[in-house]
Amino acid sequence: MFLQGVELLQAYAPNRVYGLLVHFYGWPAGATRRRIPRIRxxxxxxxxxxxxxxxxxxxxxxxxxxxDTALRLTAISVQRRGSLAGPPQGRKARxxxxxxxxxxxxSKGAEDLPARQRFALWRSRPGRSHLQLQPLRALLNCSDWNTYLNAVGFPLLVLGSLEGALTPLHQVEAPGSTTVDDQTGIVRPSDLDEFYEAVEAHLRQHGRTPLRRLGMLVALPPGRNLKLKKLLMERRDKFILxxxxxxxxxxxxxWRWSSQGMVTKRRRATAMTALPHSPL
Structure with a gap:
């Protein structure tokens, strides 16, 4: 029975069977032990x-x-204050x-920013040993447009390496191009003309749509202080609210129609209570 099991194992895993036979019967005479190469x-x-x-x-x-690139900071060194460094930044205690x-x-200095926008990566009292390179461990994302490194107190020499795809952001997200949101899959128009065309195409296909639902299905173009209702009111010749x-x-x-307040449940209840009750 044992030999039958060995034959079955030998058909599928000959290396394991060889080790099993050696365990029971010992090494054969004149045989040299060989190591099975490991797959790295x-x-x-x-x-x-x-x-x-x-x-x-x-x-x-x-x-x-x-x-898709990260900045890995590995070392830092405190430099001596010189004429190019200017006056030290921060309070007297710092x-x-x-x-x-x-x-x-x-900004002109890190003191102008609130505490929630400043994060200390490294802080120490400089001495003679700090003129040499000190170890620093930090991994920063390079996809953010408004992230800066700032030195306080002394000039700093920072060393590290860029790791990743090393694709410039202006090649990935070119200005004026249509982008797609990865989470919702909604195509974001690049200007107002594409936005109005997208709204009109949606209304022709689905008909009358609530304003909130339309804001979830059609993305706004890039810009400052853009609101869906305000953009639709600017084109009264195309859309009606x-x-x-x-x-x-x-x-x-x-353009003869004018915007009015939306009818809500509260307004309906007020209108119903204002009506005179007819005697039965």
């Missing part, structure tokens, strides 16, 4: 580029703009400290 997993090589910057107090340095900050936007918050196509192409 080869990880894909990640492109890396060396990155070194000298950051002066009050002069933030923007992170490199790359898509002048004896050197600090590397990650801020969200550029009724009292119940619905949007439909203006087939008459006239």
């Amino acid at each position: 997993r080869r990880l894909p090589k990640v492109p890396r580029i060396a990155w070194t910057r000298q950051i002066l107090p009050g002069k933030p340095v923007r992170l490199p703009r790359y898509s 002048e004896d400290f050197a600090e590397l900050q990650l801020i969200r936007k550029a 009724d009292l119940y918050g619905g949007v439909e196509i203006n087939h008459s192409r006239r």
